[in-house]
Amino acid sequence: MATTLKNLSQHTQSNITDISQKKFAIVVSEWNDEITESLYNGAVETLLKYGAKKENIFRKNVPGSFELPLGAQWLAKLDEIDAVICLGCVIQGETRHFDFICDAVAHGITEVGLKYDKPVVFGVLTPNNQQQALDRAGGQHGNKGDEAAITAIKMLGF
Template structure:
């Protein structure tokens, strides 16, 4: 569903796992910081709202969205991090640089998740213009940071389900 038809801050929370003991890294791109700071605040506030302790959240800043993959790997390799949330914003603009960056970041984050077997969440906005970015960073379409945090929580719940399943 296109995000213009969905509020990114509305989701089913009926079966969220207890994450009070879990630890999260939130990585934030400094490029388009007016947008990425709002994404960070949404992710942080959502984690706190659903039981994560403030001292169980570590923040890492990267220069741009392209650097999210390597930073995610560094944090995902830490034993004390259960999930990584990567936040960025690459605006289309007049060039195709966003096509290359977005593809590289999506593939890179997928690879980190597969390599570490930890949830690594793609919280990168890929809008056509600044207004679309703002609309998805706490504006009329909600906050992608909220959605990224809920996704991380749900994936940790699924991970627990998968690894605790026993044949009887």
């Protein structure tokens, strides 16, 4: 989690496994695409940095963050996929819609991982405003796409 004391892109090198033969699916929300594209780029850069092959990284887009769990489920059920990374951004608005979407997405992504017994990573920003999103998508607080990718790698080494 990004705070004023910790950058999202900082992590320990413990539990890093060989991912050269692993296949990753990345599900990306098209909503808030300026943010989600940056998250995607961060995730891919991190996967490649730690040894994933470009041809073993598969991207699928969904319309919004609410659709991430179903997109993740469609990919997680494929035997050849070792981990799924879900990337989205839901920015707080003036209504409770934000709360319902964030809750549904978090629970849905969790359920998919448990159902398919493989890493399904929550890489969804839930900021109060656009600037906070930018700060966490390659800005002053790092890139949550980075964090999501390293989480998938570490979970594969569990």
